[in-house]
Structure formats: C-alpha cells, structure tokens
Amino acid sequence: MTAKGDLRTPEKATRDLPPRLAVIASRIAVEEKRILDELDRRRVPYDVLDPRTAVFHLDRPHAPWSVALAREVSHHRNLTVARILGHAGVTVVNSAQAIALCGDKLLTTLTLQAAGLPVPRCLVTATPQAAVDALEDFGYPAVVKPLTGSWGRQVAKLTDRDAADAVLELREALPDPHQRITYIQEYVDKPGRDIRALVFGTEVVGAVYRVSESWRTNTARDARTLPCPLSPDLVTLVTATAVAISPGVYGIDVLEDRDGRLLVNEVNHTPQFRGAAEVLDVDLAGRYVDYLIQRLVRN
Structure with a gap:
C-alpha cells in the first residue's frame, strides 16, 4: 500500500531509518503542534499524512508505518484513513473501531449501557415527529443532539412542546436521512x-x-x-x-x-487538551508521546 499526501519530515529527527510513525492531520492546531514539537524534541521520526491529498492503493497491502496517530479534524476522513491503515496492519491511535463507536452517540450509549455504566436517560427515534410525540412521556426539559458531531454544534435544549415542535421541524427538513435520526437526552441539571x-x-x-x-x-x-x-x-x-x-x-x-x-x-476519540494543559500540572503532550512510543516499541 502506498499513499501520497502532504508528508512532513521534522528537521531535528534522526533519519537513519524511515519514519515508523504517521500523524494523520489536515490541520495543525494547538494540540497537534504540541505533539509534533514533543516528537521533534525526542527525535522521533514521523510523517504528517494529510487525508485530503492522500491516495491509497488497496492492491498494495503494505503501509510504510507501524503506528499512526489519528488527529484529523474531520470525523469521516479520520475514520476512513484509520480503517485503511488498520487493514494494512498499522496500529492506529485510536483504532477505526474506537473512532466509529465514539463518533456515534447512539453506539456510545449502547456500549456504555451494556457495560453497566451510568449515562443520562435517552430516547432515539427514526423521525423527528416520533420524538415530539415521545417527549410527552419522556419529560421536559430535554436535549437533542446529532448522532455525529462535536463542540456543541446542532445541540438544542427543548424546554416544552412548542420548542420541540420548532426545533424538530427543522430537523425533519434536513436533506440527509441520517441527520433526521433523533437522539434525545434528559436534561441534567448540572452545577454550572x-x-x-x-x-x-x-x-x-x-x-x-x-x-x-x-x-x-x-x-x-x-x-x-x-x-x-x-x-x-x-x-x-x-x-x-x-x-x-x-x-x-x-x-x-x-x-x-x-x-x-x-x-x-x-x-x-480525538481529544482537545489545550484548556486542560493550561491548568493541570501534567505534560499532556508528553504523555501523548509516551503512549505513542509504547505502541512503537510493541510494533
């Protein structure tokens, strides 16, 4: 397997051997920069693989890396590249299975419930209208979320029937049938x-x-x-x-x-940690690289 993309080689890295680590990312945000800086500091060779320009030849089933770090901002690109590399025998952090599971709130909820872990009450319907009717018994307030999404986007608080009618009518008009699947959580009255x-x-x-x-x-x-x-x-x-x-x-x-x-x-599955790094007495980028090096040693 070969891939062509935006491959960057750190100037400080030891180049005696080809990089065994790929960092999957199309955008180098604060977290990615800190991880790459730490890899440079430790002289760990790596390639940055940009999913937007990468080309994978599936008839060549070998990848040049043994470990890949999935930090792509697009969930679907992240999942696609992780699946391809995992199929080629690359250890991906995190795995395609984990990305798929965490990227779908329904799958996450079902997995955690099966493990006996406490989660907010929720209901799921295949159409927004069914959710409006079910909310009468489920109770208000409630929170509607997209199955796939982050950063609080497309999340809305439903305070009563009128709010549910207004919000879920908009969801009914969305063009993608997947977006019309309606995932609703109880509103947890958290302490701010x-x-x-x-x-x-x-x-x-x-x-x-x-x-x-x-x-x-x-x-x-x-x-x-x-x-x-x-x-x-x-x-x-x-x-x-x-x-x-x-x-x-x-x-x-x-x-x-x-x-x-x-x-x-x-x-x-692709956690941001800038805010945590500012207040915790923990080198989070260093811990990230520690974990990657452990995976490299095992491979």
Whole structure:
C-alpha cells in the first residue's frame, strides 16, 4: 500500500531509518503542534499524512508505518484513513473501531449501557415527529443532539412542546436521512460545569472542570477550565469507560447532577487538551508521546 499526501519530515529527527510513525492531520492546531514539537524534541521520526491529498492503493497491502496517530479534524476522513491503515496492519491511535463507536452517540450509549455504566436517560427515534410525540412521556426539559458531531454544534435544549415542535421541524427538513435520526437526552441539571477527564490507555492522567454560565459547557464555546480532583469514584468510572470502548487516548465527558451522581455523557476519540494543559500540572503532550512510543516499541 502506498499513499501520497502532504508528508512532513521534522528537521531535528534522526533519519537513519524511515519514519515508523504517521500523524494523520489536515490541520495543525494547538494540540497537534504540541505533539509534533514533543516528537521533534525526542527525535522521533514521523510523517504528517494529510487525508485530503492522500491516495491509497488497496492492491498494495503494505503501509510504510507501524503506528499512526489519528488527529484529523474531520470525523469521516479520520475514520476512513484509520480503517485503511488498520487493514494494512498499522496500529492506529485510536483504532477505526474506537473512532466509529465514539463518533456515534447512539453506539456510545449502547456500549456504555451494556457495560453497566451510568449515562443520562435517552430516547432515539427514526423521525423527528416520533420524538415530539415521545417527549410527552419522556419529560421536559430535554436535549437533542446529532448522532455525529462535536463542540456543541446542532445541540438544542427543548424546554416544552412548542420548542420541540420548532426545533424538530427543522430537523425533519434536513436533506440527509441520517441527520433526521433523533437522539434525545434528559436534561441534567448540572452545577454550572461538567468534567473532562483525559485517559491514556486506561490511566486517568488528569481532569478539569469546564465552567460556563451557559448550559453548554464546551471549551469551544468559551467555557473556562479549572482543575478537577481525581476522586476514587471519578477514576473508577472513567477507567471503566475506557475499558468498555477499548484502551486508547480519550477525553471523557462526565456530568454531575444536583445529587452528586456522575454520568458519562460522551467519549471523544480525538481529544482537545489545550484548556486542560493550561491548568493541570501534567505534560499532556508528553504523555501523548509516551503512549505513542509504547505502541512503537510493541510494533
């Protein structure tokens, strides 16, 4: 297997052998730059593989790398390249299976429920209109989310029947049938914050509170980050979540309700960590590279 793309070789890297590591990314944001800088600092050779220009010849079943780090911003491009490289025998962090699972909120919920982990109540319907009718028994307020998406986009709070009619009527008009599948969660009355825990393998390396005056507490929507203590209950829950998905590098979002219960909300397979790095006494880029080097040693 060969691939042509935007391949970058670090000037500082040792070039005695071809790079065994590929970094899949079309955009070098803060997190990717920190990872690449750390790879350079440790003189780990790598190629940056841009999925937008990569060409894979499937009749040549060998890839030049043994490990690949999937950091592509597009979920579908990330998943496609991870599947192709995984089929060629490359260890991808995270695997195509993990990307597919975490990228679909329905699959994530079913997997966590099967593992006996606490998640918010939810309902799923194949059409928005069915969801409007079901909400009468499910209860308001509720939150509607796209099956695939991040950064709080296309997420809406439904406070009553009128709000549900308005929002879900718009979903009914979306052109993609997949977008009309309606995933609704109970609204968890959290204390103005949620928790983002970062896991490498099955080790919880740190957690932060994401604090906002808005009911959506994404850092992409300007939530502030503060250190969150790693309580035994939080560590146990987050570790079990990573095991249920399969060990890898994850940002696991946890909600606290007003009674202090912890509920797993979402699992991010390409976690952003800029906000966490600013407040935690942990070298997150260094831990990322530690994990990659462990995978390289095993391969």
